[in-house]
Amino acid sequence: MRRRxxxxxxxxxxxxxxxxxxxxxxxxxxxxxxxxxxxxxxVHQKKEPILKSLPKNARARAIAFICTCLVPLAAxxxxxxxxxxxxxxxxxxxxxxxxxxxxxxxxxxxxxxPYLFNxxxxxxxxxxxxxxxxxxxxxxxxxxxxxxxxxxxxxxxKLSLDDHPGKYVPSLRGHAIDKASLLHLATYTAGGLPxxxxxxxxxxxxxxxxxxxxxxxxxxxxxxxxxNASLGLFGYVTAIALKDDFAHAIETxxxxxxxxxxxxxxxxxxxxxxxxxxxxxAKPHRVSPGPFDxxxxxxxxxxxxxLRFVQANMDPSGLAAPMQRAxxxxxxxxxxxxxxxxxxxxxxxxxxxxxxxxxxxxxxEAIFDANPAQRLVPPVTSGARLFDKTxxxxxxxxxxxxxxxxxxxxxxxxxxxxxxxxxVEAGFSILDRLAGNxx
Numbered sequence: 001m002r003r004r005x006x007x008x009x010x011x012x013x014x015x016x017x018x019x020x021x022x023x024x025x026x027x028x029x030x031x032x033x034x035x036x037x038x039x040x041x042x043v044h045q046k047k048e049p050i051l052k053s054l055p056k057n058a059r060a061r062a063i064a065f066i067c068t069c070l071v072p073l074a075a076x077x078x079x080x081x082x083x084x085x086x087x088x089x090x091x092x093x094x095x096x097x098x099x100x101x102x103x104x105x106x107x108x109x110x111x112x113x114p115y116l117f118n119x120x121x122x123x124x125x126x127x128x129x130x131x132x133x134x135x136x137x138x139x140x141x142x143x144x145x146x147x148x149x150x151x152x153x154x155x156x157x158k159l160s161l162d163d164h165p166g167k168y169v170p171s172l173r174g175h176a177i178d179k180a181s182l183l184h185l186a187t188y189t190a191g192g193l194p195x196x197x198x199x200x201x202x203x204x205x206x207x208x209x210x211x212x213x214x215x216x217x218x219x220x221x222x223x224x225x226x227x228n229a230s231l232g233l234f235g236y237v238t239a240i241a242l243k244d245d246f247a248h249a250i251e252t253x254x255x256x257x258x259x260x261x262x263x264x265x266x267x268x269x270x271x272x273x274x275x276x277x278x279x280x281x282a283k284p285h286r287v288s289p290g291p292f293d294x295x296x297x298x299x300x301x302x303x304x305x306x307l308r309f310v311q312a313n314m315d316p317s318g319l320a321a322p323m324q325r326a327x328x329x330x331x332x333x334x335x336x337x338x339x340x341x342x343x344x345x346x347x348x349x350x351x352x353x354x355x356x357x358x359x360x361x362x363x364x365e366a367i368f369d370a371n372p373a374q375r376l377v378p379p380v381t382s383g384a385r386l387f388d389k390t391x392x393x394x395x396x397x398x399x400x401x402x403x404x405x406x407x408x409x410x411x412x413x414x415x416x417x418x419x420x421x422x423x424v425e426a427g428f429s430i431l432d433r434l435a436g437n438x439x
Contacts, residue, residue: 081115084108087433088117091426092412096120099418102279103130105303107411109402110434112315114307122276122415125284133274135267135300136413137287138398139391140228142299144309144330146235147186147345149242149254151329155322159241161186165233168240169208177211177233180220185234187335187342189373192217193227197291207291217370224337224373226366232292247294257323258309263301265294275300276415278395285395297393306400306411313387314404331387333380337373338366341380343387351384351403352435355428358401362390362424388427392417399423401431408434 088106096104096119103120118130153159159168161183166173180190193214201210211233217223239246244253247265255263267275277284287297312319316327333341333348340347340361347361365371388401397417402409410430412423 084115087430091429095422095426101414101416101418104414105130105134107303107307109307109311109409111407116304132304135275135302137393137396138299139297139393141389141391141398142297143231144345144389145250145254145299146295147330148326149249150238151326151344153238153241155325165237168237171208172211175212176216177214184220185230186344188224188227188230189221189335190230191220192225193230195227197229201291221375223370225370228296232295235295258312260305260308263305265298267300278415280395287393303411303413310402310409314402333376335373336376337371346387346389348385348387351386353386358428359421359424362420390420399427401427406435
């Protein structure tokens, strides 16, 4: 039986169902980029602007429909970029119009070949277009980087998922939270930690005090309740185990390992012109600090950088051996909860998966409710699987999904926190179409 959380605190999800319908025309700029196969090489792009303006929503939808019809169900040929662009346009242009999304960057990988498509504006005030350098907030997709850092710490002998938080934070010893293992924290199965911290929790001391006074609703490992508090403590402990500052560990350890040269926890002054503005209704917005914000929703990145991370998750052979093992560790499925299997950072589903199943795993019930969880013994370590993760901040919405066995993946970044089902629908539509054409 599910338990609905009564209080959601300062949730970034709250705007997801309140984004207004589009009432103005949409301008779209699309750029196709042929990116290097190596995550350590530079980005080489050939720009091909299309669809300079779309005067009416009906025209946008009609063009998207026509583009879909023009894509044959056959293997990608020499005009891959144009065919993939038609698939992406068909999925993206209608949702941008419907939800008044100012700008989007979409990155796709097919058979190891990356493509980048840019739409709309990074800032409505300055009229700066989205381009290959545009930086987006990715919200809870940041958790996949936290999980990778923790997996790397485990592979290098700095911590074990079987450890308990009190080993690294002595003030938590003897409290209810210390009955949970690091694996429980990483998979949201500690026993009822909430999605967001209460509004009154501010600062490190208050955050740790919150954990000391926390009372479990269930035994560790019996319920999954998606939680920033849970994953945040996991990341906090990881940094302590590494004897490093969390942001420093990500920015100097994880990002360089994956060739992510335009990704940040703290965007430096020199990169601020490339930092998109998110939008809440018509107002520009960027993320605000909060408890364990760096660990749970702190990453800002470009579509091309995030695609490099996805590509390395599908084929980590170009990474150093410890990082290869860390990536593999994040793909292990430890708990089944409803239709999804929870790993470290990533949720996963047996492939092929239906649209309905994927929407169920990303539903409001999966995000906001406590749902029964079953430990998988042995854990899932193989088989054709789709991995995905959503992410939101007040003004941004993100989604990533990839299928290593089919060598396909998609990154959707937007400067509007539009509804999660719309992201999943778009991502699934793109992957489903690519799956029918991938070699």
